[in-house]
Amino acid sequence: MSPGRSSLVLFHGVTMSSAAWDEVVPHLSEHHEVFAPTALGHRGGPEARQRPVRVRDVVDAAERMLDDRGIGQAHLAGNSLGGWIAIELALRGRALSVCALSPAGFWNAGGHGQTAAVRKLRRLGALTRSTHRVQPLVFRSAMVRRLAMRDIACHADRSTPARALTAATDLVGCTVTDDLLGTDEQMAAVPELPCPITLAWSGEDAILPPAINGRIARERLPRARFEILPGVGHVPMIDDPELVAATILATTGAASPPHRT
Incomplete structure (x- = not known):
């Protein structure tokens, strides 16, 4: 790590890969040493050798990645999962700060806030797998990209065909989707924060709506800073990578909070 530049580790959402951060990383690299690993069981990440995979297993694997890179503590940011x-x-003492973008895990034991999200993600997965052969052709259309990714982004038409195809290929190549979508785990209440935590919720999140999952998150992390990111869907890196980067840097202290209009 370069002198004076702290590490920043970026964690992607379920079925995705480190490529989810490709448009955000250039805005962060001036301020931090940035590392974006691919999660256990996801395309390009460590192989899942025991099944079913639980969220705690994915967290364990992520902590091993920190250990392997000699990172004791770092600024952490992540989307969804x-x-x-x-x-x-x-909570394991590995973070200097956390910026959680529409984080998963904030639902009730009865499934409130989880069932609808899982249903939409399963539908997206089935559609992506069934159309994968024709995606290199149809993703040339901005309208098709927007419609195909409407559950996770507001403006997927602004993305490139190559990036849309990478996201689809990551989904098809994820081996632990059913394991993680079927989990009964949830995020516990954290009355006292181990470090500064920002809950940055996508204002147009159709997977984990702020009125449901965001509300639960505020109840369970009452001391966290909470903000709504306007005009972006569940995966805000697709819609507005600059806003995502500014939000992360405001949490790490490397930049002023992004201006809100």
Whole structure:
């Protein structure tokens, strides 16, 4: 690590890979040594050798990645499952700060806030797998990209065909999707924070709506800073990578909070 530049580790959401951060990393690299690993059982990540895989297994694997890179503590940021991973690692003493973007895990034991999300993600997975052969062709259309990814992004038409195809290929190649979507685990209440934590919720999140999952998160992490990111869907890196980077840097203290209009 370069002198004066702290580490920043980025964790992606379920079915995705480190590629989810490709458009965000250039905005962060001036301020931090950035590391974006791919999670256990996801395409390009460590192989899952025991099944079913639980969220705690994914967190364990992420902590081993930190150990392997000699990172004791770092600023952590994550989206969806990645936000959950980041918070769990903070509870293990591995975080200087956490920026959790629409983090998963904030639902009730009865499934409130989880069932609808799982149903939408399963539907997206089935559609992606069934159309994968034609995606290199149809993803040339901005309208198709927007419609195909409407559950996770508001403006997927702004993404490139190559990035849309990478996201789809990551989904098809994820071996632990059913394990993680079927988990009964949830994020426990954290009355006292181990480090500064920002809960940055996508304002147009159709998977984990702020009115449901965001509310539960605020109840369970009452001392966390909570903000709504306007005009972005569940995976805000697709819609507005600059806003995502500014939000993360405001949490790490490397930049002023992004201006809200």
